Amino acid sequence: MSGQPDFSINSLFSVKGKVALVTGGGAGIGKMMAAALVQNGAKVYIASRKLQVVEETARELTAVGPGQCIALQADLQGRAQAEALAAQIAARETKLHILINNSGMSWGSPLENFDEKNGWDRLMALNVKAMFYMTAALMPLLRAGANGNADPARVINIRLVPTPSRAREPSSVASVQTLSEGPLSGPDNGTWSYSASKAAVNQLSRTMASTLSKQVHEPQSDFISVNVIAPGVFPSRMTKYGIEKAGELMAADQPMGRIGIPEDLAGLTLFLSSRASSHLTGTVIPIDGGQSLGVSGLARL
Numbered sequence: 001m002s003g004q005p006d007f008s009i010n011s012l013f014s015v016k017g018k019v020a021l022v023t024g025g026g027a028g029i030g031k032m033m034a035a036a037l038v039q040n041g042a043k044v045y046i047a048s049r050k051l052q053v054v055e056e057t058a059r060e061l062t063a064v065g066p067g068q069c070i071a072l073q074a075d076l077q078g079r080a081q082a083e084a085l086a087a088q089i090a091a092r093e094t095k096l097h098i099l100i101n102n103s104g105m106s107w108g109s110p111l112e113n114f115d116e117k118n119g120w121d122r123l124m125a126l127n128v129k130a131m132f133y134m135t136a137a138l139m140p141l142l143r144a145g146a147n148g149n150a151d152p153a154r155v156i157n158i159r160l161v162p163t164p165s166r167a168r169e170p171s172s173v174a175s176v177q178t179l180s181e182g183p184l185s186g187p188d189n190g191t192w193s194y195s196a197s198k199a200a201v202n203q204l205s206r207t208m209a210s211t212l213s214k215q216v217h218e219p220q221s222d223f224i225s226v227n228v229i230a231p232g233v234f235p236s237r238m239t240k241y242g243i244e245k246a247g248e249l250m251a252a253d254q255p256m257g258r259i260g261i262p263e264d265l266a267g268l269t270l271f272l273s274s275r276a277s278s279h280l281t282g283t284v285i286p287i288d289g290g291q292s293l294g295v296s297g298l299a300r301l
Contacts, residue, residue: 012276016041019093024103026053028236036266038067049075076103076130086137096141098273101131102158106194120193127197146223151275155226157205159198209282225281232288234260255290
């Protein structure tokens with residue numbers, strides 16, 4: 001209708017031509033999100049410490065198209081590694097429209113013998129510190145990628161349910177759970193530091209959202225939104241143990257009666273990466289079939 005806003009899907013949810021970086025994008029949650037962007041015309045860089053994994057994923061996603069997926073190697077343990085990855089992006093692009101901080105790790109072991117170096121130092125460095133420095137190092141490209149406050153640049157931080165492994169992928173429900181042991185963690189194992197790291201990501205994301213939307217670089221605003229996706233149980237390396245041991249219980253114990261599927265994440269990814277969410281920042285969005293409502297047994301783990 002003449003004079004009416006364009007509310008078409010192509011206008012509101014388009015990511016065609018946008019440039020994105022998905023850390024930990026070779027498998028699991030990261031791969032699902034990267035695939036959603038590529039299939040809708042975005043140019044997506046995926047990064048992981050295992051180059052072969054991201055190269056295989058990049059070929060797979062590019063073959064489907066119509067966007068493009070490019071593999072980069074990065075082991076995000078702190079500031080130096082984050083800045084090195086940012087330099088790789090800056091050597092190829094002048095703008096970055098979407099940053100998805102998905103890399104992370106979990107660690108589970110008994111409380112009395114919890115490994116300090118891996119369980120706390122490495123985990124907090126990757127899950128919290130690297131996320132912060134990754135965002136900071138890409139600020140020039142994100143500012144350049146912002147199209148005013150009608151279509152800001154996006155930072156999307158991800159979280160997931162942990163297991164006692166060294167799987168390098170993040171977590172969500174863990175940030176609000178008060179217990180660190182359960183079907184996902186294995187007998188007599190707890191993911192103590194993991195839950196703490198995800199709560200830290202929660203708060204850090206909110207404070208960054210407040211700062212990056214304001215005019216902190218006068219006279220031009222940054223216009224960068226920061227939001228958090230808090231997935232429940234989705235198929236991945238991190239949740240493989242729990243699904244194998246208690247998959248039916250997990251599905252039955254969630255209000256929607258199933259665990260997550262790729263389509264669930266794809267839709268939310270497109271929403272948060274497009275104009276449809278341009279007035280949304282500082283939010284934590286659970287995508288867990290109602291688990292976070294506290295009406296299921298798993299929500300009390």
